[in-house]
Amino acid sequence: MTFTQTPPTLGNQYTEDRVLRSYLTRVLPAEVLAEVEPSLAEMGRLAGGELYRLQLADRLNEPVLTQWDAWGERIDHIEVSPLWERAERIAAEHGVVAAAYEQTYGALSRVYQFALAYLFGPSTDVYSCPLAMTDGAARTLLASGNRALIERALPHLTSRNPDQFWTSGQWMTELTGGSDVGTSETIARHEAGDVWRLYGRKWFASATTTPIALTLARPEGNGPGGRGLALFYVELRDEQGRLRNIRVDRLKDKLGTRKVPTAELTLEGTPARLVMGTTNGVRNITPMLNITRTWNSIIAASLMRRGLALARNYARLRVAFGASLSEKPLHLDTLADLQAETEAAFHLAFRLVELIGLHETDGLDEEGEHLLRLLTAVTKLTTARQAVAVVSEAIEAFGGAGYVEDTGLPALLRDAHVLSIWEGTTNVLSLEALRALAKAGGLAGFKAEIARILDNVRDESLLDTARTVQEAVNHAEAWLAEAMEQGQETIEAGARRFAMTLGRSLALALLIGHAQWSLHHEHDGRAAAAARRFAR
Template identity: 45%
Template sequence: MQRFRVKQNLLLVNSGTRILLRNVTAFTSQEAHTKTIDKHKKVESELYVAPFAKAQIGTFFQERPSLGNHYKEDQTLQSYLKRHIPPDIFTSKVEPDLHNFGQRVTSEIVDLGQQCDVELPYVEHFDPWGQRIDRLVTCPAWKKMHDISAEEGIISIAYNREIGEYSRLHQMAKVYLFASFSGLYSCPIAMTDGAAKIVENLATEYPWLKERAFGHLTSRQPGQFWTSGQWMTERKGGSDVANGTETVAIPQEDGSFRLHGYKWFSSATDADITFTLARVVGKDGQTTKGTRGLSLFYVEVHNADGSLNNIQIQKLKNKLGTKQVPTAELLLDGTIAHKVSDEGRGVASISNMLTLSRIHNAFASASAMRRVVNTARDYSTRRSAFGSVLKNYSLHVQTLARLEVEVRGATLLTLEAARLLGREDVGTATEHEQMLLRLLTPLAKLYTAKQAMSVVSEGLESFGGQGYIEDTGLPGLLRDAQVLPIWEGTTNVLSLDVQRALMKTKGRALQVWHDDIICRVESAGQHTELSQAAETVAKSASFIIDFAQRHSDVLDKAARDFAYSLSRTFIGALLVQHAVESGLDPTDIYAAQRWCEKDLTPVITNQSRRHFSSNSADLDFQLLFKNYHDQGRL
């Protein structure tokens, strides 16, 4: 008769008594063994088996959040586009494309974006034989984002203009859907859009440039599509390019130039082309200082053989976030370039690029907010705590609803800027609209960026501990959002830019802003639910006009609060108008009401508290520097 050894561990629980049988060993016959197994099965069927016994890790796993069609679930986006795009165009061209793209975003692009966040770019400085090559390596998902951008026409839609002035709005709606899922590929897309605009504007004066680059920048064929960099920042850094640009351009006999300089912050280093600023070296070997010395240059990053165009990648930046974007310090050592502006007109020539990159920044902010709120909303239907799912707790829903109001306001502000830009693209924008766009561009960028930081942070909190776990992909949203108030001008720099826009038009731009707001809210007065919100917005606009006229001497000190006041009041007008023109949907009315309950005019509030007085300025200084260790610098 066959005999064999049986070993097993059993943890049995019965009537509160725990019995652990470790390595139970017995020599038995096959028949006896079978009886033993049957007996154990009977015991196990009668007794509770502890869930964490042996290799078991428990029976509960938190359900991950899921997103539906990112376009279909966005009521504000759909309603705005329906209001402003003719029905036949919207139904036949825009909506089907956005519906399909909204599905692609959450079914394919989201995973590629996550891969970009994990497989970060790096540089191979030397080949195996010691030759310097500075080969930038990016992951397959990053390259796939390039192809998707071309296929979806995220640049070409705006420049083919198949639907005229609505083309820009269509394009920016896709940017809005794409940005927060794209693994930060929205960054090179923004710079490519700016480059395409520069090339288009210079087509008459530099026809060779359009022939060479425009078709590539606006192609829907992945193999033909080029992206562009924007290499402006140098070691002295920041927005002060007039005093910070040290790169020089040496004229060559063939009409080209050789650039020598150090670009300290060059985003999207894997771009095909770039635009950059430099100072032309005169026959006397001298350059002109300040803004008057800066000219704009077109550079192709690689030579025909694929090698870099006399460019050395010194290092990739080790950033807080946006690590997916290869941002480098570059040495330009004889880089071949072509001047594409009148000498000394470089800054003026990049104004359109700055406008576009700032609007893209605003859309990235709105996109980040929309993604985190939509994800948190879905999670609230899945996560249980204290006996119920989160959506059943009114406090949790109230918190997310407040975030939703912020997202809707940001979405309307950015879409309105895109609508005006589309009219400017095709030459139909009125002087009124052009001035309004000039004002809205810095306002939209600065205000939505600060909103994004707040909303994304609060949004992560709504996930509890999971919002802090890298594997979920959620913490990256907050890290990446931190760059939004910094890229393309900090909040203070753009607040002062708003002041310049007002001064350049001698106050007319502010009057246009006021009149535009009054026009938007007039129709709401007859609707009881919106009358209070409309009245609040109108009064706020008048208060701001009065402040600017009576306190022009403190506008520099008040610039930040003034910009916030302009932004909040304008968003209030947009929300009120949207509620009326979208059919008085109760949620649109509620969003407008909630927005207008906040302090729309912090500049008035803080003026009443004497925050802008000379005494307050002195106290601010003392508060900050009283115990500063290096008093010799004061």
């Protein structure tokens, strides 16, 4: 009889995720956990069941741009994949954005929301992209205080009704620069009242099927750089569903995130409204970037978890040299390394989520606000690099099958690669981390965070591991002091290594802190084992 290999499968992605469930048990009050757990379990069921099956079946479907109809009219219609259509309805119904704005659980509403996103993301082919921008747009509009736009858009952006739910785009990148948005060439001309007209090209407009977008343009007469830009609100279509002076030139042919309809757009007098003043557009869109970078961090952790879940299941199914891979010491050791990286990334990402929740409910003091700005950059860059490495190793755990497109596995790695590019590359965010530290006046707040986390550690093996954290932070601080004496070039040249040291040090501290809690409350040593391994 011809041998056939049983493919890997997924179960309920909530009930089978020890790390997520343990974390929520520690962070959420018991009554809150009891209230949200059914919805998390349902999302876990969808992620490991219906959505995962649809994802595999939908593998070859990609967005299709039809620029002209049969009678020669320019329509620029984009058709997304069946998975994306289903994902939009599920995201709305389950409140993957709305949960953060309903504020049912105060500062912890963000923890609940991002737990949903963490479960939802890996099975929906980066539908997290428009959700991240939608969340960011909602937060940016609220921060702007523009009552007209808030009343117009927010009920849609935060709706649980799929028929009322709007997603948002974010158009910043132009041919002149990606992260260097201050060189943007799109011009805004004031027409009358609150209506402006935008003229220019947006070179990388993700999720172009969204009903609205926030974008940057330079009002005529304004000076150069980011201060001369203004933040605008655009509704893409008129009452008949036609694009409003927007030409879709083409869809991008990308390495990954191929289900995301990323387009090159030409704005030909597109009507727009100012969000917040005629200047300082880059500063005014910062709330959106903070949220999308947090989504990036959570999705990084979730993709790592997905690759590891599939690799573990396959290890029990695949027999080689007379035994299953799950019985091979070297294979188990490799998976244990991936588990340690994944757990550390998870705790780092969710610590950022906790800080955002506190920020949005006025629960942070000045030191906490400085820490939030630093960790937004450091967490995104750290988890993104971890995701690329972990997902690559997870795919290798399948041998040749991991290299075959039919399995759906290569898409995990292609999609992971975008995490260290969009919303700021590793180098760009490393420099942002330095600016955050300069504004905070140094590492005191970061060191206080480390001390707070490690203060309750009592287990001897974890105390030894905690010393690794302290040594790394002390080394980073000494390097920074020496580099400042040598000048700006030295600081910039070492910024990436410095930022990664901060990120991995804090990730380890958080993992140690959770491991101590788990030993005491759950009598479970697996988090402690992950911490010791991560520290090696």
